[in-house]
Amino acid sequence: MAYNPITRARAKPSGGRGETLVWYLTRLSAVALFVLALSHFSITHFVFDPSEQTAEWIRENRWSSLVWRSFDWLMLMMVLLHSALGMRTVLSDIVTRPRARMLVLSGLYILTIILFVLGSAVVFTLPGMEVAAAR
């Protein structure tokens, strides 16, 4: 696979629409995560302390706001997209036999879909919005 001689990151693929799309989506989601993931880490560790963010606190504070539910759902999608594409590259480098590679990558995609379903379920269904409505 061609790579950038300075950063050793994947070079933009020439030809092959699918791989070019993967290259762009990795970078697009990376820009989003630079903002979303770094601010999320700062809020959960520097603004608040891990010890205070109990399930009740999440219900009544963070997720009583539609803005933060949307923020967290967008972050979920971006991180699953970015890391699934990234792990696809990593695993394809390690597992080279075609059948084994297909099995391993299928496992990665299934795990990613499960995480997307569970993460979306809790963002959408956790009670707490009525707390905001009552204010």
Place this chain on the structure above:
Amino acid sequence: MSRYLGLAFTYRGGAGSWAYVLHRLSGIGVWLFIVLHVLDIWLVGANAEAYDEILAFYASPAGRVMETLLGAALLYHALNGMRILLIDLWPSLTRWHRQLWWLSWILFFGLGVPGALIILKPIWQGLIPAVAGLVIPGVR
């Protein structure tokens, strides 16, 4: 195994590109945490008591050391990722790649050390009076 070690150390044929080896390792590490983290947040709805137990671990000394390492991996990956993106978008920046490399390390330590101190505060806070008590007689 030897093939995998070779992959890690002469990744993509380069003469030991540590920046990218670290990018890959930090990406894998953060991904492993994300798998755990989506599941623990799912528990907020499915089993709040179990979530609170996991949270108690995150807030414990061992959990805080883990979060510091997680934060370091995320910050390194984010900064090096930005360096990759900038050079991808504007290849003319290649001229300044050494400066970008040093800039990313300045930001890593400049932001990372204060961040680590905040996360680890409950651990070192207790140490100050203890150490002072050893050094200065009469102080507890």
